[in-house]
Amino acid sequence: MPDRIPEVEYDQHEIVRIVPTTKAYVRFKGQSWKVPQAFCGEHLAIRPQNSDGQYGIFFGAHEIATINLTKPKGVSDVSEHASAMSPG
Numbered sequence: 001m002p003d004r005i006p007e008v009e010y011d012q013h014e015i016v017r018i019v020p021t022t023k024a025y026v027r028f029k030g031q032s033w034k035v036p037q038a039f040c041g042e043h044l045a046i047r048p049q050n051s052d053g054q055y056g057i058f059f060g061a062h063e064i065a066t067i068n069l070t071k072p073k074g075v076s077d078v079s080e081h082a083s084a085m086s087p088g
Contacts, residue, residue, distance in 0.1 A: 008043055008060045015046040026057065028067060033057070035065050 010016050017026040021041040025032040028046055035044065035057055045058045046067070053069035 010045045016043055018043050033067050
């Protein structure tokens with residue numbers, strides 16, 4: 001097993017954020033949104049969902065959290081996916 005998995009590549013048109021190594025948050029639309037701690041230091045994509053104001057936070061093809069801009073601080077951890085996809 002490698003010490004570190006290869007960096008995930010995203011399409012050029014995608015919204016990509018790097019999770020700081022010290023805090024499990026990404027910045028989007030002027031706010032900080034919590035993501036699972038296992039993704040610190042990783043690149044994540046923020047993709048619009050079918051509903052207005054809703055976005056998914058993805059590690060590669062796997063959704064790890066959601067953002068709901070229609071509710072204050074409406075982020076939801078998709079923990080069942082995160083535990084299976086944790087990079088570390």
